Amino acid sequence: MSSTKSVVQSTHRIPFQDLGRLHASIGDELDDAIRDVVSRSAFVGAASCSSFEREFADAHEATGAAGCGSGTDALVLALRAVGIGPGDEVIVPAMTFVASAEAVVIAGATPVLADVDPTTLLLSAETVNAVRTESTRAVMPVHLYGHVVPFDLIENWRSQGLLVVEDAAQAHLGSWQGRMVGSAGHAACFSFYPGKNLGAFGDGGAVISDDSAVLARVATLRDHGRASKYSHDEIGMCSRLDGIQAAVLSVKLRHLAAWTSRRQRLAEIYADRLGSLLVPWEAGAVHHLLVARLEAGARDRVREAMTNAGVGVGVHYPLALSQQPSLAPWHNDAAGAEAAGASVLSLPMDPLMTAAEVEIVCDLLQDLL
Template sequence: MIELMPISRQFRLLKDDILAEISDTIEQGQYILGPKVKKLESRFSEQTGAKHAVAVANGTDALVLTLDACGIGPGDEVITTPYSFFATAEAVSRLGATPVFVDIDRSWNLDPERIEAAITARTKAILPVHLFGQPAALDDIQSIADRRGLLVVEDACQAFGASYRGKSIGSIGHAGCFSFFPSKNLGTLGDGGIVVTSDPELAGRLRRLRQHGSAERYYHDAIGYNSRLDELHAAILLVLLNKVEAWMKKRRAIAKTYDERLRPLKPVLEVPATEEGRLHAYNLYCITSPKRDSIREALSKNNVQSGVYYPRPLHLQQAYTSLGYAVGDFPVAERLSREALALPMGPLLTDQEQELVIAVLQDFAEKGGAK
């Protein structure tokens, strides 16, 4: 079976180094917010160009704590995309605020041309998602935010390693939120997350919030959270950080091969659009096709995994029926929910495996896209 995301290969390859770091952590005897978390935060700050990095328990918490630290709460509105993992909107709702959805553009990210019309007196922030690793149109989004006095919080959970006009994703808005879920470009053996910002006051609030609203043990300035990255996960991530640059190059090489070999198969399927000035991180490589389900069946018959991201857009989720959205409100997001299909992607995907994936798709197209 050719896996959609051959994650276990990465950990097996680095098993000895990971175990050595875990052993060192055990010997040091500090397991929560110890030296390895501090080192990871320092490395991440350097990697992104942001002045501060605050490690938390997972990517969802990164979003929740950041919005909380920015003062988002009941009665506020946050503009975001309907085409993302549920956590994006969930983080807004968890604080009692309301997600306001805006349709997406050809990059599958928040369409800046539609944002202004969605702004109201209650709007406090814009939450763009760099979907599957491709940056959103941050210049346009930030320009709107600056003009209207709004914050921009980047949901960069899928976009570690991406950049926009030479600047690292996560460092362009007021804050950037990343996930260390195992399937991410930089992932650990479990959950983890981090927030980057160049605002020292925001960083300070985040550090207090992640530890029960406390800057000094047993003294609490605010109602906070228990959201700390374990020292063991920091140790694992430090090992993977040494590989991630080479692995990003491999991801882009795989994506380039897919692009070149699959582009001629239009109109049966289409490769993803890439925008000038945006360095894609390719956490996922997704094609689109009106015959998506048939393509998926053909891949499965040849022992190739694929993935549907996402089968139901956020505005049509049952949890958001109270917001009053309906089918047809965001046609681009709805079309992608019907047509997008993720192909196998990862730095250790072999040439032979990719060739088989391509061959199955070429055969499907040559037969006219059966069914």
């Protein structure tokens, strides 16, 4: 353990991510964009929102995008827009953020928790087949950590008559074999929570789709089911992407491809050092999170030691959805997801991190094992 001590002592503080540094690097652009919105009082239903929607859709080679108030709302709106409602079962992976399943419940449908592949931690043909019933209407593949669920699986589900709503909250600009995230499902949903690869200065979300009818329905539902100013065809929500968030997102979108390449380069350095210790990914992954698998008994000890050494780490997610109290009525067997929850450790990942910092994190982790 003497080498551990020396690495720990030589470690300077390496944050899990550093939003302040990222925003400072483009501070003038952000200030100008916000000042512009304020000077026009263009806070809701603003031009900045429609122009961001166009830019975000183009970045994903999608027909269009509809902004909304959060990633959770994007999922609810997309589910409703593709026609999911009471009586429908929607298959959701048991290893994801709670919002994936929560959105199904809010949309009035029934979440069916599927286990995940024990290696990739993503949905697979086998885990979906294991929970599929006559009432299954849709599948929600989650591109967890920015690792993209293979599109041949998604296309197979579609060819079997299932609706597919992709949870791309962690996968902005993700791709699979050269095709952008969102191009395989009926709709894909993004979160702009501040810490996401594309993050706002508050909450925000968007749905992208190649189906104009789905986009039009999302646009109606997010705005009180409005048909005209004071005529409302159905019960909707108040979930619009506001003008300031859209302006901030447009600025950051201009830098996203470079930031994503940088994440991919850092992930390669991590992979060279840590190899099979990492949750594997395919080309096109965008590395929202960089996740190691440790022995269940070691994870919490290593987590604490890294934190004490000044290295920011996290756990995504400690509980599988099959262990979440709020989802008790829908618990299913999900041994793979539950084992993952006990063993995953997210390491620092930030586009402005240096290669030397990655090396320090890897030295420390290896010394602690």
